[in-house]
Amino acid sequence: MKTYFRLLSFAKPINKFAIPYILCTLLSVIFSTLNLALLAPLLETLFNKELNQTIAPMPDSYFDIFKVFKHYTTTIASQYGKIQSLEFVCGCIAASVLLGNLFRYFADRTMESLRIQTLLNLRKTVFNNVMNLHLGYFSNERKGDIISKIASDVQVVQFTVTGTLQVLFKEPAQLISFLVILFLISYKLTLVSMLVIPVAGLIISRIVKRLKEQATASHQTYGMMISYLDEALNGIRIVKAFNAVGFITGRFDEQNRRYSKISRSMAKRQQLASPVSETLGVLMVAGIVFYGGSLIINNQGNMDGSTFVVYIALFSQIMRPAKAISTAFSNIHSGIAAGDRVLELIDQQPAITNAPDAITLNSFTEEIRFEGVSFAYGEKKVLDNITISIPKGSTVALVGPSGGGKSTLMDLIPRFMDPQSGNILIDGKNLKSVTMESLRALMGVVNQESILFNDTIFNNIAFAKPSATLAEVEAAARIANAHEFIIKTENGYDTNIGDKGSKLSGGQRQRICIARAVLSNPPLMLLDEATSALDTESEKMVQDALNNLMKNRTSLVIAHRLSTIQNADIIIVLDNGRVAEQGTHQQLLEHNGIYKRLIEMQTFGN
Template identity: 65%
Template sequence: MKDYFRLLSFAKPIEKFAIPYVFATLLYILFNTLNLALLAPLLDTLFNHKAAVIAAKTSINEEQSWWDIMGKFRELTDYYILNYGPTQALKFVCIVIVASVFLSNIFRYLSAKTMEDLRVHTLLNLRKKVFNNVMNLHLGYFNNQRKGDIISKISSDVQVVQFTVTNTLQVVFKEPVTLIVYIVLLFSISIKLTLFSLLIIPLAGLIIAKIVKRLRQQATQAHETFANMLGYLDEALSGIKIIKAFNATQYVKERFHQENVTYSNITRKMVRRQQLASPVSEFLGVMMVAGIVYFGGSLVLTGESDLTSSEFIAYIAIFSQVMRPAKALSDAFSGIHTGLAAGKRVLDLIDERPEILDSPNAIEIKSFNKSIIMKDVSFAYGDKLILDRINLEIPKGKTVALVGPSGGGKSTLMDLIPRFIEPKEGKILLDDIDLRDIKVESLRAHMGFVNQESILFNDTIFNNIAFAKPNATADEVMAAARIANAHDFIMNTENGYETYIGDRGIRLSGGQRQRLCIARAILGNPPLMLLDEATSALDTESEKLVQDALYKLMQNRTSLIIAHRLSTIQNADIIVVVENGKVIESGSHSDLISHNGLYRRLIDMQTFTD
């Protein structure tokens, strides 16, 4: 129940919805019960009005108990029969029934409307909390998680949770109150029959509980399998070109199908159990009604009961209604297992904490004045050492290039500077301030990023360039596009800067996508540029133009670049050669060529791959 109450906290302020819901529900139950309480007086008026007149005359001075609701209505109908005749009494009963049904349905609607508002409110808060927490997590978390599992938790699981939370609230209040009111009404008619019926209800509850016992375990398996399916779907859509290029369509289809079959089998078993609860409870209800009909009917026929035939028929009708809230409770009991299984997955995601946080006394930096220095920096993924005691200085205004064989640790070294990851040992200083003492947002605000992979969004060209500077003017965006050699091709698109580029920029070529990424980095005009293979996706002509623009741009700022093309790195002020997580050599292009070391061998082989 701890998980349930945590999930319930997302409905706050719950009193805003609970008070009107309770008020509307109580009035609905009241008027709905009145409809049933009028059944016996209606039957007496129609079929036994002569006896009713005699009863009315003999019971004028008799006082009904306060909780005998049906007795109170019988007094009224007897009064009308005695004073106005059975026709007027029938009219009175019909008017009261119509009014009662009308009011019960009005309050039923208001109750349902309030609960729907609570459901939407809970979903909004829960999904916002989950998504915000995911966005705050460190990059390392996403390297160890399937994207499909995260998507499943934010979309499907959250939806299941909000229905479970609100439906349970609805059932926990509405159905028990309805059940209690019905039982009170039944006791007011016949204590003996009601005690007999209450002996049977717990037996039905035990049987239904047995049926739904394994639902939570199956629900957990279903949610995990569905997450795997979403993961396969995402991979298939992202890699559709490679799938077709390698004739792997059938393999991908089969893999998705196998997971789909597993999910379908688990769901089928779950639904069978859930669906079994309903007919079993209905069958048990009919058995109870039949037992009461036999037991109570025998008492009426033998004269051992004070019930009239109309009262006995009304009792049976009311008792049959008792099974509706009882059935709703059993259905809710089976449904809550599914919701709690989904809720546990959602709460696990909410409880996930980022490893990289601002220190309590973190400061904001206003400028970058001297240098970035790495002192004995080491980094490892688990037991695998990636960087080993790196010492490196990146002076302000200089261009530093990282080169070396693939897997040497160049991208990891670059990721340390914006604190995408944290060093296991050593420290990194910016203007003699440890990066861990600087607010992350303040640090990254001084940096521009262009990666190997062109990360764009399904939006307009203008909004993609202005992504890091939402208040940028059209002139600023166009100026950045011109520097990145993107303006001309943008103007040739269908709607210019307002052209939508599709999912991940699929409507553009690789070179066009990369130039938009460069324009995005340029627009922020940061003092420090981090370029990881920034020109790798450009054709030769575009590369020359963009290279020239980047060269001019880097003259007035600090740049750290990773590249494997000689044209990109030979003009760097400092070239750092990284191999197996260590700095092997560093210097200018001419110095390193003369040293005849690893850099010279890489130049000779032209293998600056990463």
């Protein structure tokens, strides 16, 4: 139940919905029960030939509704006739039905508002928390499973939590109201019939016993299936190029079959609860008809025929709320299992956060300095005691064999990760002492992979500055050598570029990314060489754009091409996580070490 109440906390402000819902539900239950109770005076009016001869006395309590209505029907029949008495009874039934359904409508409206509020708060919380997690988390988790939790699991939770809350208040209230009327009619008969209800509850509980375990397996399998779908769609070119369609479809089909098998087993248990409860209900009614009928035949009960018919009608309805409660308990297992997965995502704490006393960094004036920085992925050390300086206004190139730690070193500057030991300083301030938002506001990033969104060219360039004008976006595009090809597209800057920029060439995508970095006009640029995967013509256009971008800025470049490296002010050679060499292009060539060998091979990995 701890999970359930945690999920319920997302329904805040719950008082806004709870009080109107409780009030409307109680009134709906009262009038709905009264509908059946009014059958007694209706039958009495229709079939009692002596109705207008004797006025029934008024009972001491208005809670004895059968005697109250009998008093009024006999009074009206004796004074105005049986037709007028029938009109009175039918009018009361019609008014009761109208009021019962009206209050049920208001109760359902209130609960729907609560459901939507719960979904809004839950999905907002889980998505916000995911966005605040560090990059390392996404390297270890399947994206499809995260999508499944945010989309599918949250949907299951919001319906189960609010639906169960609705059933666990409304149905018990309805059940209690039926029992109250039944006890008023005949407490002996009701006590006997109540002995059968625990037996029905025990049978149904055994049917739904394994549902939570199956629900957990169901959500996990669904998450895996979405992961395979996401991977297949993202890698569709490779899948087809390597004739791997059979392997991919087979892997997906295996999870799909497993999910279907679990769902079928769960459905069998859930659907079995309803016919079992109905069968038990019919058997109970049959037993009560026999027992109560024998009491009336032998003149041993205090009921007449019309009251007994109403008793049977009421008791036949008592299994409906009981069945709804049992169904709610079977459904809650699925909701709790989904809730555990969602809460696991919400409880995931970001490894990198702002210090409580973090200050805002407004400018970059001196240098970025690494002092004895080390970093490892698990037991694999990637950076080992790195000490380097990146002076303001300089272009620093990182080169070295693949796996040397270049990308990791660059990711430490915007605090995508934190070093295990050592310090990184910006203008003498430890990066951990400044807010990440103000730190990243000073940086522009261009990755080797062009990361774009399924939106217009304008919105992709203005991504980091939504308030940018068209003139500002055009100016950034000109610096990035992108304006000419943009105006030739179908709708210019309003052209949609497709998923991940699929409607553009590789060089065009990179120039859009460069324009995006230019627009924010950051003093510090982090460039994971953007030309390594391009053809010669595109490379020249992008390289010119990069040269424009780096003017009058501090730049840290992961370099793969000689054209970028030889113009750098400082070249840092990383090998096995250590600084192997450092200097200008000419100095390192004269040193005759790793750098010269790499230049001769002209292979620079990531």
